Amino acid sequence: xxxxxxxxxxxxxxxPPAVRPSRWPAWLTNPWGRPRFxxxxxxxxxxxxxxxxxxxxxxxxxxxxxxxxxxxFSTRWWWGDPDLSVFHNPTYTDALTHSLELAALAMLxxxxxxxxxxxxxxxxxxxxxxxxxxxxxxxxxxxxxAMAVSLLLVFTQLSVLxxxxxHLGTTAQVIGQVTFSISYVVVIVRSxxxxxxxxxxxAARDLGASTRQSLQHVLxxxxxxxxxxxxxxxxxxxxxxxxVTQYMSSSGETTTVPMLLxxxxxxxxxxxxxxxxxxxxxxxxxxxxxxxxxxxxWFGRHSGEQQKQSGAMADLTGIE
Amino acid sequence: xAERGLxxxxxxxxVVWLLLFVVVPAYAVVxxxxxxxxxxxxxxxxxxxxxxxxxxxxxxxxxxxxxGTYWSATxxxxxxxxxxxxxCFAIGYPVAYYxxxxxxxxxxxxxxxxxxxxxxxxxxxxxxxxxLLAPNGYVNExxxxxxxxxxxxxxxxxxxxxxxxTYGYIPYFILPVYAGLDRxxxxxxxAARDLGASRIRTFLxxxLPLSWPSILAGTVLIVLPMxxxxxxxxxISGSPNTNMLGNSVNLLxxxxxxxxxxxxxxxxxxxxxxxxxxxxxxxxxxxxxxxxA
Numbered sequence: 001x002x003x004x005x006x007x008x009x010x011x012x013x014x015x016p017p018a019v020r021p022s023r024w025p026a027w028l029t030n031p032w033g034r035p036r037f038x039x040x041x042x043x044x045x046x047x048x049x050x051x052x053x054x055x056x057x058x059x060x061x062x063x064x065x066x067x068x069x070x071x072x073f074s075t076r077w078w079w080g081d082p083d084l085s086v087f088h089n090p091t092y093t094d095a096l097t098h099s100l101e102l103a104a105l106a107m108l109x110x111x112x113x114x115x116x117x118x119x120x121x122x123x124x125x126x127x128x129x130x131x132x133x134x135x136x137x138x139x140x141x142x143x144x145x146a147m148a149v150s151l152l153l154v155f156t157q158l159s160v161l162x163x164x165x166x167h168l169g170t171t172a173q174v175i176g177q178v179t180f181s182i183s184y185v186v187v188i189v190r191s192x193x194x195x196x197x198x199x200x201x202x203a204a205r206d207l208g209a210s211t212r213q214s215l216q217h218v219l220x221x222x223x224x225x226x227x228x229x230x231x232x233x234x235x236x237x238x239x240x241x242x243x244v245t246q247y248m249s250s251s252g253e254t255t256t257v258p259m260l261l262x263x264x265x266x267x268x269x270x271x272x273x274x275x276x277x278x279x280x281x282x283x284x285x286x287x288x289x290x291x292x293x294x295x296x297x298w299f300g301r302h303s304g305e306q307q308k309q310s311g312a313m314a315d316l317t318g319i320e
Numbered sequence: 321x322a323e324r325g326l327x328x329x330x331x332x333x334x335v336v337w338l339l340l341f342v343v344v345p346a347y348a349v350v351x352x353x354x355x356x357x358x359x360x361x362x363x364x365x366x367x368x369x370x371x372x373x374x375x376x377x378x379x380x381x382x383x384x385x386x387x388g389t390y391w392s393a394t395x396x397x398x399x400x401x402x403x404x405x406x407x408c409f410a411i412g413y414p415v416a417y418y419x420x421x422x423x424x425x426x427x428x429x430x431x432x433x434x435x436x437x438x439x440x441x442x443x444x445x446x447x448x449x450x451x452l453l454a455p456n457g458y459v460n461e462x463x464x465x466x467x468x469x470x471x472x473x474x475x476x477x478x479x480x481x482x483x484x485x486t487y488g489y490i491p492y493f494i495l496p497v498y499a500g501l502d503r504x505x506x507x508x509x510x511a512a513r514d515l516g517a518s519r520i521r522t523f524l525x526x527x528l529p530l531s532w533p534s535i536l537a538g539t540v541l542i543v544l545p546m547x548x549x550x551x552x553x554x555x556i557s558g559s560p561n562t563n564m565l566g567n568s569v570n571l572l573x574x575x576x577x578x579x580x581x582x583x584x585x586x587x588x589x590x591x592x593x594x595x596x597x598x599x600x601x602x603x604x605x606x607x608x609x610x611x612x613a
Contacts, residue, residue: 041411042419046430048487052448053440055448056444067451067454113334116330143544146548151341153348153579154348157352157363158348178337178341240442242551265447278441278443279444
């Protein structure tokens with residue numbers, strides 16, 4: 001008998017009977033195999049999400065005037081050109097200064113307001129607390145355009161104090177930014193409050209501290225990282241904000257970097273210095289958010305809590 | 321009790337701020353929408369509901385239905401937002417799923433990378449695409465190289481607008497979906513597989529229903545701002561052909577002397593969104609009831 005490979009008997013013995021022959025290759029059907037399709041989708045998504053931004057940053061170093069064709073590397077749009085570069089052209093420096101000024105003011109006002117509101121809302125039970133909780137959520141669930149239009153109308157149409165005292169420009173811009181930032185501060189501080197739990201305060205009270213003392217000496221230090229993180233987040237939100245800031249602006253002096261981008265991104269005469277100013281804005285935002293993330297993580301680790309890997313990042317984005 | 325006073329006292333500054341700059345302005349929109357117009361074409365708000373003039377609100381509501389002045393904006397909004405949500409789901413769900421299933425260093429790195437676009441300014445991300453989609457930009461160059469030809473991407477092209485909206489809003493969709501998928505108890509999926517469900521059946525009967533609330537949350541998170549979006553269109557298209565409702569509102573309020581009608585359009589926008597939000601609340605309620613049962 002010739003031992004050919006097509007011998008029927010040996011083939012049936014060699015193959016386990018339960019497995020159905022599949023039209024698909026094994027690496028595709030194996031449930032314990034690597035999820036190649038998902039991995040590919042994810043990496044392609046990440047490339048699609050980030051590479052255009054990197055290209056825009058790269059174009060700020062373009063040697064020519066074009067923002068879409070690469071003409072060689074230079075730093076002329078950053079500092080080389082004495083009139084048109086980002087650090088010499090007053091249009092860009094003024095917008096950068098104004099953006100930073102607004103961000104600092106919004107941060108200084110929204111953080112304490114939101115912090116107190118978060119503590120108050122988490123303990124205040126009784127008449128009005130439900131409505132206050134609802135009110136806090138309104139800015140998060142309204143399109144920014146609706147908020148901007150409503151603020152514009154109230155500042156220009158309502159002849160009652162305090163609205164008559166508020167004019168479009170820096171004051172109105174800060175008020176608008178603070179209004180939508182408060183909710184973010186509340187969300188971040190409350191999620192930290194929920195993590196801490198009532199035990200520490202109860203212990204302080206058992207040991208004889210008054211409500212005020214336990215608040216001041218126990219809760220406040222524990223909440224400090226969340227307060228710092230939310231301050232940095234407000235800073236980043238303010239720097240990136242466009243709609244409310246544009247509606248509340250009055251003249252060229254109250255132009256911010258996002259407003260410059262909106263006005264000039266399509267213009268043919270605009271130089272790569274616009275990309276440079278946008279790059280500065282992105283870097284400043286990322287420093288703020290990165291700082292907030294590190295603060296939350298560092299304190300999370302040192303207070304001995306088992307935080308999930310995404311905990312701090314989720315806190316920053318307001319997702320429970 | 322003094323303690324209750326303390327908590328309320330802490331909340332009061334924030335509450336007063338929100339009353340002044342959220343509630344009063346919201347009523348100002350209503351008062352201008354139901355208001356009058358003076359001889360200089362300036363809006364005159366009417367604060368007393370008994371004296372309201374319904375003309376502008378009527379005009380706005382009859383404008384957004386088929387045959388009205390703003391119907392094309394309504395149609396574009398529904399079409400673009402619907403397509404964008406579908407694309408965000410098709411691209412974002414696999415990404416969120418993959419990252420949620422990972423662990424260790426790779427997960428940390430991927431999380432960082434998918435969180436990154438969230439904090440790159442929206443306008444910067446649009447600026448990036450304007451450079452790439454320009455007539456002499458690299459997208460056209462690649463298409464020309466492939467022999468597909470040259471397209472005017474930035475001149476009233478609805479596909480560019482939809483692509484830009486998807487690019488702009490997808491990070492806001494991925495994050496809640498990721499958080500939802502990450503919370504799913506793996507034992508439930510293992511149990512379904514142990515009980516003989518196929519991989520596809522497990523996904524359809526266990527994973528997808530469990531992540532449904534977070535898909536809805538992600539959808540709400542991107543639909544709300546898209547209804548007020550005028551800048552994406554202005555930057556990527558610049559043509560009235562692709563106008564959305566946000567553009568109509570922006571043109572009426574900031575562009576011209578029709579603030580009354582603009583305010584009435586804001587009311588229309590909020591009505592459409594309120595219908596959507598009511599569905600969302602009803603659906604999440606139903607989910608919660610089912611989870612308890």
